[in-house]
Amino acid sequence: MNKLVVKERFARLLMYLSITVVLILVASIIWTVFKRGFRSLSWEMVSSLPGGGFYIGKSGGFLNAIVGSLYIVLASTAIGLIISIPVVFFLNVYLKSKSKLAYVARLAFDVLFGIPSIVYGAFAFTLMIYLGLRTSLLGGIIVETLLIIPILIRSMDEVAKNFPRDLLDASFSLGATRWETMGVVMRQIAPGIATATLLSVGRSIGDAAGVMFTAGFSDTIPTSLSQQTATLPLSIFFQLSAPQAEVQNRAYAAAVVLTIIVLIISLLGRFITNRFSKHKLR
Amino acid sequence: MRKFILRKFFANDNNEAFVPDAKFKHPDVAPELTVDHFNLSIEGSPILKDVSVTIPANKITCIIGPSGCGKSTLLKSLNRLSDTIEGVKTTGDIRIGDTSIANCSMSDLVELRRRIGLVPQRPTPLPMSIYGNIAYGCKIHGVSSRRELRKIVRHYLKVVGLWDEVKDRLTSPATKLSIGQQQRLCLARSLAVEPEFILADEATSALDPVSSKIVEDLFVKLKEQYSIVMVTHTLRQALRIADYVIFIYMGEVIEVGDAQQVFKNPKNELTQKYLSGAIS
Amino acid sequence: MSNLRIIKDRTASGAMRTVTIVALAFVLVMGWGLYRKSAPILSEIPLWDLLTDSTWQPFKNKFGFFPFVMGTIWVTVIAVIIALPLSLFTAVFLTEYSRRFVRKIVYPALDILASLPSVIYGVWGTLVVVPWISDKLAPYFVSFSTGYTTLAAGIVLSIMILPLLVSLFVELFTSVSNELRDSSYALGATRWQTAQSVVLRKSLPGVFASVVLAISRALGETIAVLMVCGNLPAVPHSVFDSCYPIPALIANNYGEMLSLPMYESALMFAALLLFVVVLVFNLASRLVLRKIEQK
Numbered sequence: 001m002n003k004l005v006v007k008e009r010f011a012r013l014l015m016y017l018s019i020t021v022v023l024i025l026v027a028s029i030i031w032t033v034f035k036r037g038f039r040s041l042s043w044e045m046v047s048s049l050p051g052g053g054f055y056i057g058k059s060g061g062f063l064n065a066i067v068g069s070l071y072i073v074l075a076s077t078a079i080g081l082i083i084s085i086p087v088v089f090f091l092n093v094y095l096k097s098k099s100k101l102a103y104v105a106r107l108a109f110d111v112l113f114g115i116p117s118i119v120y121g122a123f124a125f126t127l128m129i130y131l132g133l134r135t136s137l138l139g140g141i142i143v144e145t146l147l148i149i150p151i152l153i154r155s156m157d158e159v160a161k162n163f164p165r166d167l168l169d170a171s172f173s174l175g176a177t178r179w180e181t182m183g184v185v186m187r188q189i190a191p192g193i194a195t196a197t198l199l200s201v202g203r204s205i206g207d208a209a210g211v212m213f214t215a216g217f218s219d220t221i222p223t224s225l226s227q228q229t230a231t232l233p234l235s236i237f238f239q240l241s242a243p244q245a246e247v248q249n250r251a252y253a254a255a256v257v258l259t260i261i262v263l264i265i266s267l268l269g270r271f272i273t274n275r276f277s278k279h280k281l282r
Numbered sequence: 283m284r285k286f287i288l289r290k291f292f293a294n295d296n297n298e299a300f301v302p303d304a305k306f307k308h309p310d311v312a313p314e315l316t317v318d319h320f321n322l323s324i325e326g327s328p329i330l331k332d333v334s335v336t337i338p339a340n341k342i343t344c345i346i347g348p349s350g351c352g353k354s355t356l357l358k359s360l361n362r363l364s365d366t367i368e369g370v371k372t373t374g375d376i377r378i379g380d381t382s383i384a385n386c387s388m389s390d391l392v393e394l395r396r397r398i399g400l401v402p403q404r405p406t407p408l409p410m411s412i413y414g415n416i417a418y419g420c421k422i423h424g425v426s427s428r429r430e431l432r433k434i435v436r437h438y439l440k441v442v443g444l445w446d447e448v449k450d451r452l453t454s455p456a457t458k459l460s461i462g463q464q465q466r467l468c469l470a471r472s473l474a475v476e477p478e479f480i481l482a483d484e485a486t487s488a489l490d491p492v493s494s495k496i497v498e499d500l501f502v503k504l505k506e507q508y509s510i511v512m513v514t515h516t517l518r519q520a521l522r523i524a525d526y527v528i529f530i531y532m533g534e535v536i537e538v539g540d541a542q543q544v545f546k547n548p549k550n551e552l553t554q555k556y557l558s559g560a561i562s
Numbered sequence: 563m564s565n566l567r568i569i570k571d572r573t574a575s576g577a578m579r580t581v582t583i584v585a586l587a588f589v590l591v592m593g594w595g596l597y598r599k600s601a602p603i604l605s606e607i608p609l610w611d612l613l614t615d616s617t618w619q620p621f622k623n624k625f626g627f628f629p630f631v632m633g634t635i636w637v638t639v640i641a642v643i644i645a646l647p648l649s650l651f652t653a654v655f656l657t658e659y660s661r662r663f664v665r666k667i668v669y670p671a672l673d674i675l676a677s678l679p680s681v682i683y684g685v686w687g688t689l690v691v692v693p694w695i696s697d698k699l700a701p702y703f704v705s706f707s708t709g710y711t712t713l714a715a716g717i718v719l720s721i722m723i724l725p726l727l728v729s730l731f732v733e734l735f736t737s738v739s740n741e742l743r744d745s746s747y748a749l750g751a752t753r754w755q756t757a758q759s760v761v762l763r764k765s766l767p768g769v770f771a772s773v774v775l776a777i778s779r780a781l782g783e784t785i786a787v788l789m790v791c792g793n794l795p796a797v798p799h800s801v802f803d804s805c806y807p808i809p810a811l812i813a814n815n816y817g818e819m820l821s822l823p824m825y826e827s828a829l830m831f832a833a834l835l836l837f838v839v840v841l842v843f844n845l846a847s848r849l850v851l852r853k854i855e856q857k
Contacts, residue, residue, distance in 0.1 A: 012754070029721075089578065090582050096366075107848060107849075107852075111589060116779075116840060119840070125816070172363060173481075175393065175395040175475060178574075179571040184408050209680070237789070258681070259678065262679060
């Protein structure tokens with residue numbers, strides 16, 4: 001009997017330990033990034049372009065990276081949604097739940113979800129060469145779109161799967177076609193769409209390996225789709241490897257900005273799943 | 283803004299007679315629903331076997347039978363919602379008047395479904411406002427005038443006795459209503475596209491006794507203009523309101539007839555057993 | 563009127579089917595594209611030699627992937643060794659033991675871990691893990707280490723796969739029915755005994771599949787690993803050696819690769835290798851997890 005109690009205690013100890021380690025790790029990451037970054041973060045950093053060339057410049061900030069990331073994320077999320085919402089709708093309303101196509105499609109999106117972004121990057125790069133495109137804003141948008149489509153589809157699909165069949169029946173029995181029912185479905189899974197969007201924004205704003213090949217880098221804000229563009233993660237990565245302390249400081253400041261953006265997105269996601277269910281069937 | 287316009291419109295609530303949109307005109311003679319040697323199987327196992335019945339117009343027809351006997355499936359077949367069931371196969375025919383339901387094209391189907399409304403087992407308010415719920419069907423079927431839509435919404439909310447309860451919050455989500463109110467809203471929603479038949483799948487089973495009574499009374503009132511088909515689990519409810527009864531057992535129609543006759547003098551032994559509570 | 567509506571419905575159906583199938587075909591196109599690009603090097607050097615040769619001198623046309631393969635394996639194994647017990651205990655605690663307020667802290671924390679970008683982990687790795695290894699840990703074992711080591715990469719990677727593992731485990735454990743637990747308690751088992759012999763045993767295949775899934779995630783991690791692993795193209799012999807995993811190889815050389823056709827082909831082969839391994843791991847684990855879900 002005693003042995004059992006000892007075992008139980010020991011297991012519990014290990015669990016408390018694990019939880020503590022996890023919490024300490026989270027705290028350590030946030031603390032480190034913030035402590036190092038806030039030291040060098042200033043208004044000038046986020047509002048100006050790097051002065052006098054990227055690697056050597058001592059003054060200036062990383063506005064180019066912020067704007068570049070924003071361009072890529074907004075465009076790819078918009079295109080991604082346009083493609084993935086119909087797919088989700090098709091999988092859940094047009095196809096019956098035991099359909100072979102739906103099964104294969106879900107599996108394929110799961111697999112695509114798991115493919116590393118560096119592979120996406122490499123593939124998109126060869127595709128761009130084949131199409132005669134150079135590294136550019138457009139390239140970055142393309143690769144990020146490809147990257148987030150599986151995320152969007154799978155996470156919206158999880159919500160759409162629990163869509164009450166009765167609601168479909170109600171709409172059909174009023175004489176609506178499947179297409180006309182789309183409005184109803186969209187409203188019902190709106191929170192799901194929102195969280196999926198946030199998830200993919202978070203993923204694409206933090207992705208470096210994909211844009212490395214495809215979007216390139218530049219010290220200025222791109223004015224057309226064919227120009228190269230900087231992104232936040234890459235600007236952190238490149239500037240950190242520079243020898244000058246000033247340039248490295250820019251990297252740490254950029255890391256804080258990126259972390260804050262991602263944290264806000266994550267909090268927002270939690271908030272939406274908890275609150276935003278105005279029309280949900282009880 | 284929208285809220286304001288709605289309120290303003292509904293404020294001068296005159297009592298002019300309501301005339302449904304011309305698109306939704308009922309035929310002069312109310313049609314009957316005919317089920318003709320209808321078979322339905324799901325993934326090979328038969329659910330309905332050679333069902334042949336005629337459902338009369340302007341009456342309340344109750345489909346009774348033990349659970350799992352195929353009542354709900356029959357009801358769903360009547361407006362072809364059975365299509366959405368996995369692995370379903372049907373033979374035979376179902377007709378409204380002379381028009382086939384079971385074997386019609388997609389384009390006829392949407393019109394037929396308009397003519398046959400459905401009140402579901404649990405209320406299913408669409409994820410929109412109260413106003414939007416009722417206007418939804420009409421919009422789909424091409425009523426676009428706002429003026430017209432408002433008239434329709436007001437009229438049908440009055441028909442189901444919901445108007446006074448909700449007239450000040452037409453733009454609030456329908457899900458905020460109580461379950462009983464939601465069910466009446468669903469009824470109003472199907473009435474708004476002017477169906478000739480109303481199918482009700484145990485429409486009161488999820489409701490509290492008071493709301494249940496209200497809905498039941500509504501059905502009795504509505505049978506002057508509509509033909510009503512109900513699936514019900516509670517025999518007492520069938521006794522109260524049925525004019526015509528269909529008893530189904532194991533996917534087969536055992537007995538059909540006027541409520542009085544079936545309840546007082548059931549011909550079939552199985553019906554007797556069911557009514558006496560020996561099988562349920 | 564009604565016909566137009568049907569036409570709309572049909573058109574939409576066709577369009578959506580096409581989009582779905584195109585998206586599906588994308589997996590195949592990707593594999594095929596990478597294969598096409600890596601065909602030149604595969605026709606020159608046999609696959610087995612590519613994987614087992616350890617000389618990497620692109621400008622002398624020598625492409626041995628062995629150091630990179632080993633680097634990837636080392637880093638991944640270390641990550642799993644660290645992350646597995648942590649995530650198992652955390653998940654068991656969350657599902658079997660915890661009170662509400664603990665979950666209220668732990669879940670958001672895991673959310674944050676899951677949402678942080680790779681590059682932030684890299685920053686944290688260079689600021690915290692690398693100095694810790696070179697100043698504190700390594701001196702006990704070896705005479706000198708820069709800190710940019712296989713171990714550092716493994717640690718950073720383990721934290722990155724932690725939230726994925728925990729969420730998969732929690733899902734598995736909660737799907738074990740409460741009646742099963744109750745019958746174990748009713749026989750007089752302690753909580754840990756129940757967790758161990760009922761919950762864990764019942765979800766063992768799932769745990770295994772989850773680990774495989776996490777490995778496939780770890781294999782592709784690029785930037786964070788690249789920032790702390792040291793990038794030395796040699797087979798690591800201890801955890802305090804530098805290493806050079808495959809994703810880092812691709813990322814580091816993308817600029818130069820266009821100068822030599824064979825170099826480009828070699829890097830595309832690396833991408834193909836990654837693609838195939840991840841694909842197989844992913845497919846296998848997803849299939850197993852799906853089977854479990856259906857039960």
